[in-house]
Amino acid sequence: MLSRVIENLTPKLWRLNVATGELKQLTSGKSETTSSCTPDGKWVIYQGFLATDSMSHIFKVSIDGGTPIELARGDVTSPAVSPDGSLVVYVTSNGTHPKWVVQSLVGGAPAREFDVPPGGEPWAHNVVGWIPNGRGFTYVGNTTGSTQDVYMQPLTGGPRVQLTHFVSEPALVMAYGWSRDGKKFAVTRGRYNNTDGVMFSNFR
Numbered sequence: 001m002l003s004r005v006i007e008n009l010t011p012k013l014w015r016l017n018v019a020t021g022e023l024k025q026l027t028s029g030k031s032e033t034t035s036s037c038t039p040d041g042k043w044v045i046y047q048g049f050l051a052t053d054s055m056s057h058i059f060k061v062s063i064d065g066g067t068p069i070e071l072a073r074g075d076v077t078s079p080a081v082s083p084d085g086s087l088v089v090y091v092t093s094n095g096t097h098p099k100w101v102v103q104s105l106v107g108g109a110p111a112r113e114f115d116v117p118p119g120g121e122p123w124a125h126n127v128v129g130w131i132p133n134g135r136g137f138t139y140v141g142n143t144t145g146s147t148q149d150v151y152m153q154p155l156t157g158g159p160r161v162q163l164t165h166f167v168s169e170p171a172l173v174m175a176y177g178w179s180r181d182g183k184k185f186a187v188t189r190g191r192y193n194n195t196d197g198v199m200f201s202n203f204r
Helices: none
Strands: 001-005 011-015 023-025 035-037 043-049 056-062 069-074 076-081 089-094 100-106 112-115 128-130 135-145 149-156 174-178 185-190
Touching: 035 076, 043 076, 056 089, 069 076, 069 089, 069 100, 076 128, 089 128, 100 135, 128 174, 135 174, 149 174
Parallel strands: none
Antiparallel strands: 001 011, 011 023, 035 043, 043 056, 056 069, 076 089, 089 100, 100 112, 128 135, 135 149, 174 185
16 A cells, blocks of 8 residues: 555555556545555545545545545544454544544444543654553653654553653654564664764865
8 A cells, every 4th residue: 555646645545466566546525645454455534635625534435445434533533453454543632632432443432532641642653552452552752852652552441550650762663563463563663863963164
């Protein structure tokens, strides 16, 4: 799955066949860049905008294309599908304090909602995921100052669990992921302060 910018400079989601190089356009709205696929490869869940409004939506669409099905609307972002393909987690604010919303992929009312703690807003980096057993979702949040860590929110409720404990540069968590067996965890980090001051002398 990839986001491709073509006519009108608006990104759309495309399916790429890695064996043949064939491309198929799946969406036709506005600014469709954040997506997550179900484990069976049949559905794509994504954040997008309709051509007729400026409201953010969470949609699902068949991997073969077709008419998107709306799951949520409003100030919503960062959808991620659970490992068993039954749930999606996303963030909503809708004029209130930001919340994590866990919802069934068949639609309907949210199954669970969790307040987003200070520093947990994923607006800068849409690094949202799940632990391999599906019992909690993960996200990147600020721990102290600009230092970021990965956290896990159990679906059963209770306090979040801090999975990493970084205290210095590189301070930003750019990406992370689990091994298939759930025994290993990899993190890609980037520097927050990545500029240097240079002094020149004896020049004309």
